[in-house]
Amino acid sequence: MKKLLHIFLLLGISTYAQDVPFNCDYSAYLFQYNDVYAVDLASGNSYTVATDITEGNINAAGYNPADGFIWGSLTSPQKSIVRIGKNFNTTIYTINELPESNRYVGDINTDGIYYLKGGGKTYYTIDLNPESKNYTQYLGTDNLSENINIHDWAFNAVDGNLYAVEKKTNILYRINPENGNVLSLGVIPTLAGLNYTYGAVYFDASGRFYVSANQTGTIYMIQKVQDLTGANAMESNLFAFGPSSASNDGARCPTAPVAQEICDNGIDDDGDGLIDCEDPSCSGYSGCPVLEQSTASSGNAGGLESNNRLADKISKRNFNRTKSSYKFDKSTAKLVSKTSLYGNMATSRGALQLSDFVPLEVINEDVVIESSPSDLVGITNATNVYSVDYIRKDEAVASVLVLETTSGVYEHTKYICDRLLGAELLSVSTIEINEQQFIKALIKNIDGSLEFVLSFSVKTINNGNEYGVESHWNLDKYEDNVGFYNFQIWSNSLDDLILLGEETIRLMEIVKPISNYNNSTAPTVFVKKGTYHNGLLNLEIVNTNKSASVSFDGGLRTTETDVLDYVSTRIDLNGNYISTIDVDAGNLFDIGFRIGDGVETPDDLFMSDGPWGYDDAAPSTEVTKYTVETNYDAFESDEYPVERNISLEATTSEYIAAYRALTPKFNPIDLTAYNSLKFKAKGTGTLIVRLVKESVENWETQYKTSVSLSADFSEFSLPFSEFESSNGSPLEVTDITSLVFTMLAENGTEETKIMDLQQLRFSTSETLSVSSVNQDELLNPIAVPNPMQTRTIIHFTAQQSESVTLAVYNQMGALVREIPFQAKAGKNEILLNRSNLASGLYLCKVQSKITQYKTTKLLVN
Template sequence: MTTTLRNLKNQLLILIVLLLSTTIQAQNIPFNCDYSAYLFQYNDVYAIDLASGNSYLAASDITTGNINAAAYNPADGFVWGYLSSPSKTIVRIGKNFQTTTFTIPELSTGNKYVGDINTNGIYYFKSGGTTYYKVDLNPSSNTYTQYLATETLSQNINIHDWAFNAVDGNLYAVEKSTNILYRINPTTSIVETIGVVPILAGLNYTYGAVYFDADGRFYVSANQTGTIYVIQNVQDLTATSIMDSNLFAFGPSSASNDGARCPTAPVLQEICDNGIDDDGDGLIDCEDPSCSGFGTCAVIAPPTTANDGGLESNGRLSEAINKRNFKRAKNSYKFNQKTAKRVTRDTSNTANKTMFTGFQLQDFIPLTVINEDYAIDSTPQDLLNITNATEVYSVDYMENDASIASILALKTENGVYEHTKYICDRLLGAELISVSTIDINNQAFIKSIIKNADGSFEYVLSLSAKVENNDSNFAIESHWNLDLYEQNVTFYNFQIWSDSIDDLYILAQGVLNLLNTEKPLSTYNLSPPPTVFVRKGQYNNGALDLQIINTNSTQNVTFDSGYRVTETSEFNYASSNINLNENYITDITVPTGHLFDVGFRIGDGINTPDDLFMSDGPWGVDDSQSSTTVNNYIIEANTNTFSNEDFPIERNVILNATTSTYFAAYRALTPRFKAVDLTNFNNLTLSAKGTGNLEITLVKQSITNWEEQHKTTIALTDNFQEFVLNFSDFSSSLNAPLNANDIVTIVFTMASEDGTVTSKEMQLQDVRFSNQDTLSVNSFETETNTNAFAAYPNPMLSRTNLNFTINNNETVQLTIYNQLGAIVYQKNINAKTGKNQIEISKQNLSSGLYICRLTSKQTHYNPLKLLVK
């Protein structure tokens, strides 16, 4: 028995020694100058990729007190910080986020939130005022972890973090409110004023996390918005220098922010004019925020008007939405911002309000807070008939007669409003550049940055308010996923977008302040942003082509989808797994089969999942005449495969109706009824049968009078016939030939010729825009034909060569368009007499059909269709 006890004690002793050794070893794992920046928020740690701004939670609750004055120590490779409690305590943090604390008795009580460590391991930290402290954190020093001195700065500066520049050994900081860059000499304590940082001029943020890279670039993060700014070569600046500063990335916001990073680690930089993703964030040249304002890269672009917004992100009301858009297209409706009613804070509203002791949506719209020239009423009243909104009001904020921001406000009585811009837009040509947080009233809301199909950028935020506590308070909810909102309650929904993240912050804060004025805000229920999200995607030939951004090295995500094959079919459901292999960017094709619309969710089952919805251009029925009754309406999937040379109008239609006037089937070319340039085609081809004459109208966006649209008529029989309708067959009362550069909709109309009630039917199959001209795309023609323009290989997998001949030396322009008519590539080429070749690579081109145009002053080249696999 004694032997057994002795053996048990020895085993326990060995186990304890092993555990202690493991703990000590774990605590002694340094970061060793890795490339990440570390952001400390209270006692949580986020790892940030400065190049992209993307972040993920690396560790939570690593200490009992909050960590501030965080700094990387070049002398030992660890990160150190100052603890809020216990007082006078600093903490060492290892790469696995194990911590060791040290008490420094000589320090004053109270928090210290500004700190960094020089190359010799001396920790410089402070709170407000001019006093700062030095502690030795060099493990080879005799005074390791001991207090060294208390020093006094030459002047008081209102800063919240500073950082050592390894290039010159000085400390640098940016002051709140004044936005002045300071240089602090750690030997003399002299503070040198360098000047206002141009990119920060006029802002009023707290800069609680700052970093350096190996080349002396100074990165400054704003607590409230999470925006990361960069100042180039600060070691070379003087008070008379021209300071080079710019946006760099969009990271997470925080009410408590402090940063640490190895100052000799490089940060990848995007070169803004070489067509390459230099920093590995998936954004090329002007797409990258760090290229804002560089060369031809725009600083801002007007966002869309709220009058175009507000379509729900689901398939439940697709038919009603389709009718709304058709009505707009048929009437050539276009919202005119220049003639719209201007909005002012009408003093009579206050009097009316006191009379009925209520409030209106208008009461929660801030005005003049972003120094707009004026605001206009852009309310899309037609949303009331097709969505779950019972009230709607929107404002566009105008500057130089262009929209710079919008707020769309909607009241719903049966749950949250069902549309958010980020759910729909990514599968309709837009890209989700970034998703992170923005801190408003010490609450972390989700902000997203969307690049629209036209190249403009929008900063987007949504929130909803509901009444609680017997109508005495407003409670705020804001989630990425709509199913997280409380069900069956009345919400006041606000969707805010702007061309500036700073204006987004101000407008959202203004909405919250006005809500709080009406009813004090009692609670916030907010969700974090997704860590894995789809940046962009498109439906193409029975599959979804997706680009997935994986910010926290997730291995696998689940793909759950609900879809319909046609507009009139039932929903089907499917689930599968996607292997991301922990890669930051994954381009993947998800087979779906042919479909009309799809909603899907991807997620790892732990963090916030990402939701998306996509609809193809819809078919619809115009049965608006009182005498018209639809007897049979069926939409069927195509059975034939379209040629890669065609612009397909997917799905077939059977429509039978009784009328004494007319009825029609119509098909939008895009989900949003946007115009498409079809000038690369010369005919509309379809198979059809039915009873009597069928009038076909190609609706141009630029023609405002329906009677002036271009039409043609074909005679249907009981048997299917193929019709090839050249554009020249379409005539207009304008007596002008059809220019198919802005076709929005195709309308197929059948009428009662004599005004009596009659039944008619149309059956339409394999509708497509085509081109009778054939163009060899398999090889380069070597004959002396000077207008030969060909690509090889075609289809293009990773790269192709465009070949052409020219008679004389000339600068020609190559332009490549996508199927929506948007320019995706443009380049000038100095062509030489004879054969020429242009090599292009796939880069960020999605799979699909593209049109290549070669513009020359001396030679006409036929457009070339290029298929990208």
């Protein structure tokens, strides 16, 4: 009897586990084949909540207010529907009156009546109210008053009607479920001109209608559809960027609210990490610009690296552009026009060119101009480069950059680098091209402009007869040691992005058939933005799938000439959607790292500080020594540090120069909060110091001053007023890109030139001064106060982070106290309490494996 009771208890528990309703939770649920995704309509972010929950594919999904479950129609078994619980257990019911297939539109009203249809006018009704005597029974068949091409409909709990959007026409329809009467409410303004399938639609408690486009994942919102008559104005706008999908359907409790962003209060009202105008839902509202009005960046500025292998060459390329005052001039750029050979160039001409893959006349552009950054060839792994900018109303709206590589994928993607340089990754999800999902990213650039970004690469396969397409977030997912055509496409419009992507793939297929796609999923945990300052990486992490923690694995270099060190740690996120965390990375020049939860695609980032480099372009110049080292001294809180010191030696009969960019891409910095440049230096002869302004086009009129160096270090404080231009204009430090330090050979004869530069920083001081520096003082710890009564602090400067020990000896040389201490690079303080120390003289020694510090005498009263 006990055994039978035990079995009954287990059965009861199992039945209960299968009967957990959703009970009107706030998520929207997207069904794709037989997988389920939870979608946050406010942010558009989604994550997988269940996979392979049924044998057949699920469509026509709807939330049932009568029982709290989600129901859907199945492809297998035929003529079946399915009930889905919150734990994604399923129960299948056969409805013999249903057709065997073609059932992909469905939703359930407040009384539990399921309205189900496919193509054509016919729709079917099924009773899904568990209190009804007809529960799970077929009720009848009706017909719509007109045939409309829709792929989902949803009940509005405010008025009890069904609503849907027609493909191609983008007309919003109201459908009376009782009699099938169809009323056109007009074209949705935000969707006008688009050609998408709207396979997932949802409502909220206020009667706002949310429409998701399959191909782009974009979510649009129409306000209070119950108030529309077909004659009055319709208010609609872009709402969020979600995942693309196919064979899909959406379900959501229609009486659950959706958080709304208030667009002018400086608060993240809807909890998606975006405030006011940066939130897509504010596009065109409360003074916010329409999201797609910003200017896209030029392809001429694209293509910089995503690792540290080429940092010195990339920085020299940028310096040469700065020195020559290079600026891409779109007004003089070569026009690219569509010819009769477009789409058939390779076979007609017999020689394939990168321009053959570039779309033309697909996004309603006014003109297309060539913008190829040809100076990437030779300093990256690209062997051939071609890019164009698409111009509309004299502004760039999109760019396509094509790079040919012969051994591996091109080593840069736009979204890897820019987030730690002031840009932000607002969202990352997917778009659909040729029924394949590609990762799309929405990036807010440093200048505030917005760009949608798509990257993929194409290689030859099957003995060169076909193409294979690869698209990955992580560069190490691409096949090694093969050649690729690498495509980077960005636009200020997501709709234009997908058109350019589709046409690029079509142009590839004209040359060779594409027989294989190998695409990765988008990361669900990613860094939205980050900064590096004083040894700390500050990261804002978006955690769409509620991971408890992520791993952090990276490689960093402390200076431009140092070797790579590897770091690894664990970051707790506690399931929070947004987390701001600090990672102690120590002083560094660059770092590449990965965060991931071990389940979904990890996120990769690369950050470089503004680089040091040298200009040895003069034919007679030969650099014999060049090292970059970490700053030993700490900076004051009111100073702008220019990190790392350099030591440079060269022979020349002309000149040698060292430069330091303030940002990795030589972007301008506003230094109006500061008044002077300070540094320590020693060397041979005169050092010319330039503050390079972005707005100055002629190198000879850049602002400069000079100082005399000697064999010993001196501290220099140079007010900005000391820097002069040959044009006589006073210096305005609103757009400083770099510092350049130049030494000239006297009388054109060969000389050895030496410069050692340390502790560069911009200061609020306005005093011109030069003072000698005793380098030995850096190795001499100081006790303050000395003599001490009850306590003192030992001050010392460490060259880098390390574990040290403060050892205290009495006059007889006996060790009386040891204090372990974790030193950081720069200034450090160790507290020494008197405790049981008797009055007298003591010797204090900071013991280090790296630095030989001097002994400090301490008097205890």
